Amino acid sequence: NAGVTQTPKFRVLKTGQSMTLLCAQDMNHEYMYWYRQDPGMGLRLIHYSVGEGTTAKGEVPDGYNVSRLKKQNFLLGLESAAPSQTSVYFCASSLSGRSTDTQYFGPGTRLTVL
Amino acid sequence: KQEVTQIPAALSVPEGENLVLNCSFTDSAIYNLQWFRQDPGKGLTSLLLIQSSQREQTSGRLNASLDKSSGRSTLYIAASQPGDSATYLCAVSGNQFYFGTGTSLTVIP
Numbered sequence: 001n002a003g004v005t006q007t008p009k010f011r012v013l014k015t016g017q018s019m020t021l022l023c024a025q026d027m028n029h030e031y032m033y034w035y036r037q038d039p040g041m042g043l044r045l046i047h048y049s050v051g052e053g054t055t056a057k058g059e060v061p062d063g064y065n066v067s068r069l070k071k072q073n074f075l076l077g078l079e080s081a082a083p084s085q086t087s088v089y090f091c092a093s094s095l096s097g098r099s100t101d102t103q104y105f106g107p108g109t110r111l112t113v114l
Numbered sequence: 115k116q117e118v119t120q121i122p123a124a125l126s127v128p129e130g131e132n133l134v135l136n137c138s139f140t141d142s143a144i145y146n147l148q149w150f151r152q153d154p155g156k157g158l159t160s161l162l163l164i165q166s167s168q169r170e171q172t173s174g175r176l177n178a179s180l181d182k183s184s185g186r187s188t189l190y191i192a193a194s195q196p197g198d199s200a201t202y203l204c205a206v207s208g209n210q211f212y213f214g215t216g217t218s219l220t221v222i223p
Contacts, residue, residue: 004157033211042118042203043158043213058210090157099145099165099207105157 002026004106006091012112013081021076021109023091031094032074033058033103034066036087043090049074050097081113116141118206120214127194128222135189135217137204142182145207149178149189152201152216161202162189194221 007022023032030051035043045058049068063085065077074093078085088110092103117140127133137147146165150158162171162178164187170179177190187204201216 035213040215042215043205045210045212048210059212092158100163102148102160102163103158103205103211104160105150107157108155 004091004093004104006106006109008109010110012114014114015082017081018079021089023074023106024072025093026072027093029093030096032068033092034076035090035092037090038087083113086113087111116206116208116212118204118212118214120204120217122217124218126220126222129194129196131194133191133194135202137187137214139185139206141208142185143208147180147187148205150203150205152203158203196221196223
């Protein structure tokens with residue numbers, strides 16, 4: 001089991017460029033999440049999905065879009081990158097949303113927007 | 115909106131010492147509370163999960179407690195080791211997940 005993987009690991013963009021971050025999990029988990037981590041602010045939920053074909057907004061969704069076309073993949077898109085989106089992005093998954101379920105995290109993607 | 119606070123932000127202790135990390139939250143309507151470990155440049159690893167109906171969970175040298183009514187949780191690490199050096203984050207699960215900013219722990223050999 002690879003667990004949760006993220007592609008790419010690092011990326012530098014210019015303001016206005018677009019990109020897609022890919023998250024993949026091989027644990028047959030229903031729920032998947034995208035977070036961003038910024039110094040002094042902790043992790044904040046961007047979007048999440050409770051199953052294939054579903055997505056929902058988290059705490060900081062503006063400027064991002066997501067898609068869950070396949071159960072094992074969760075894509076995070078930036079249509080027009082801004083310097084404020086410079087951050088470390090983490091994907092996570094969990095079996096379901098039950099109170100007993102642990103979240104499993106990927107290694108992160110470090111994004112810099114110039 | 116749920117606010118999660120962790121104190122202290124950084125902690126440095128000699129090897130072998132017992133220590134306590136603190137987490138507080140403002141809204142007691144939670145499903146569970148989790149403690150995570152994050153090593154530099156890495157993702158998060160779950161250490162302990164306490165359901166809202168539970169008071170504590172133990173795993174090896176780690177013990178986490180939850181007092182939902184007062185909005186507090188503690189992570190107790192016994193006999194600390196240099197390998198315990200990392201950032202420890204707590205997260206509460208309600209309608210969404212909310213994370214604290216973490217405590218950076220350094221265990222000095």
